[in-house]
Amino acid sequence: MIFSEAEVVTVVEMISVQELRGWVQAGWIAPAIGQSGPVFDELDVARVRLVCELRGDLEVPEEAVPLVLSLLDQVHGLRREMQSLAKAVDAQPENVRAAVKATYRSLMTG
Amino acid sequence: MSDDPYELLGVSKTASVDEIRKAYRKLAKELHPDLNPGDKSTEDRFKKVSAAHSLLSDAEQRARFDRGEIDGSGADTPQQRYYRHYADSDPSGRYHSDAGYRDFEGASDIFSDLFGRGSDGQARFRARGQNVHYRLVVSFLDAINGAKQQLNLPDGSTIDLTIPAGSKSGTILRLRGKGHPGLGDGPSGDALVELTVAPHAQFSREGDDIIVELPISLDEAILGAKIEVPGASGRLRVTVPKGSSSGDVLRLRGKGAPKGDGRHGDQRVVLKVVMPNTIDDGLEAFMEEWRKEHAYNPRETSGGNQ
Known part of the structure; x- marks a missing residue:
């Protein structure tokens, strides 16, 4: 599912084209570049919605939005790495998993 | 609650x-x-x-x-x-940041091994500038045949880009030095442009093969025919053999997408028999007569009418 600028404004409802362009320029949203303007996918649209909610109900001031997005992107980056690491450990033979588990426990309990 | x-x-x-x-x-x-x-x-x-x-x-x-x-x-x-x-379900992780663990590289061999890989996927601060990621939607035919395109970036600047013939969705083009400026004397980062190939109304693609559906008439299916068929780089001619069925595939060797080593995939033409708009009396009468002698059941595994 892909959306043009105008379609994003229509589905998200809470945003003007000018605002959307400002957010893209600021790098908050990174749509693909299409032959006749930016092209948004569902992830981009969900992110536009998220920024709307941050600015609206969550009352995050304009200047603080990049900070919140940066932290969220870090959390998502970490979640992704954690999931991959967990899968990598799961794919190991039983004795390796047990060794990883034991070392992990001793590190966490200090 | x-x-x-x-x-x-x-x-x-x-x-x-x-x-x-x-x-x-x-x-x-x-x-x-x-x-x-x-x-x-x-x-x-x-x-x-x-x-x-x-x-x-x-x-x-x-x-x-x-x-x-x-x-x-x-x-x-x-x-x-x-x-x-x-x-969470975005495989490209394009908004994900590695800033939360970038410093692990120094602390652990495994992390530097694992996360050092990502010079393609992730931007990282060193002396050189950060890479900038773009996604570009290209038309199906531009991706097959290659094209030159000018990108208008959100910041108002432009980049001239050559889309190599045979590009697929997910292909990443690296433009050296077109990313963010470096820190201090460091060189600029690169611009990484990920291509997404837009679907085409007629063509689809499987690997390096291009697939197109070709509607043929009842008489062409029965008697065979030489027919023009759209190809990614121009019109092609195919010979439809006598007695073709819907779903039969004609393979035009070397008429698919370039593989990058000078060779090409094939174009596969999938036949679809389309009945005439009206079944006239003559055709109906002929079929009535014909089936008395030649009835066959294509739902049996042998299927043929031999």
Whole structure:
């Protein structure tokens, strides 16, 4: 599912084209570049919605939005790495998993 | 958990619209699912709180609830998919940042091995500037045949880009030095442009093969024919053999997408027999006669009419 600028404004409802362009320029949203303007996918649209909610109900001031997005992107980056690491450990033979588990426990309990 | 919207928001039955909004915003800041990725119970609570808020902020619904005509769940908001659902299932991780663990590289061999790989996928600060990521949607035929294209970037600058013939979705083009400027004397980063190939109305692609459906008439299917068929780089001719069926595939060797080593994939032409708009009396009479002697059952495994 892909959306043009105008379609994003229509589905998200809470945003003007000018605002959307400002957010893209600021790098908050990174749509693909299409032959006749930016092209948004569902992830981009969900992110536009998220920024709307941050600015609206969550009352995050304009200047603080990049900070919140940066932290969220870090959390998502970490979640992704954690999931991959967990899968990598799961794919190991039983004795390796047990060794990883034991070392992990001793590190966490200090 | 209580389903009473007043209790959920922690306000009294006589709370003003303003008090309700304030209470909701305070809870939203704490509970918003995108600020608590991975926490299901917080998400459930947020859903209830949102539903309570939308019920109580609608004067008519609130009055109906107060009169006991509807219960607290009466104003279920439609299921919203939060950003994190998309972010978690995005294989490219294009918004993900590695800033939260970039310094692990020095602390652990395994992390430097694992995360050092990502010079293609992730931007990182060193002396050189950060890479900038773009995604570009290209037309199906431009991707097959190659094209030159000028990108207008969000910051107003432009980049001239050569799309190599045979590009696929996910192909990443690296433009050296077109990223962010370096720190100090460091060189600029690169611009990484990920291509997405737009679908085409007629053609589709499997690996290096191009697939096109070719409608043929009843007489062409029975008698065979030489027919022109659209190809990715111009029109092609195919010979439809006598007695062709829908689903038969004609392979035009070397007429597919370039593989990058000078060779090409094939174009596969999938036949589709289309009946005439009207079955005239002559055809009908002929078929009636024909089937007396030649009836066959294509649903049997042998299937043929030999």
